[in-house]
Amino acid sequence: MSRFLNDIEGHLLLAATREEGRTAAERFTAPLGWLTDAQRAEVERRFEAEYLTLARSSWQRTAARAGRLRDEYEAAYRGLRRRLLAGWLLGGAVALSVVVVLCPAR
Template sequence: MSSKDTQVLLNEIEGHLLLSAAREEGRRAAARFGARLDWLTDPQREDVERRFEEEYLALARTSWRLPSWPAGVVVGGGGGRTFLIL
């Protein structure tokens, strides 16, 4: 396996782990939010929590995409990383 293949594999693994963590965070946030809505029936609460989780994940995915920055701009990334837009 070449170093490029290894990096691609590591990026894919990191992506899967990031997605899994975001899903779990979304589930927990949805459960906390739904717990406060005690007037809803169980099916209604489950629907609200499912929709909340979907939106949470959609927002997380959007936040992972870099915006269109001009070349030469340095932006902070996750985990203390810094990116230079070329």
């Protein structure tokens, strides 16, 4: 189910980015009144394609960075868990030692 939702989210993100690219392309060509309709359509198509390529590249860099951060945080978490366990074990050993020293066997 999670994979399905991720796929839907990806398609929605791609559709939104395509629309942003089309809108940006139209804004870009709007002041270029000397373009013919065919030229304007070609410039807009290329602009949109480049916009999508740049967005995809940005998403890939972001995903790679997120993966590296996840690995770093997981490593830090494992280290903290090990230290906490070591602290509990040391505290338990100290407490047991104090009990043994203060309450000798009869």
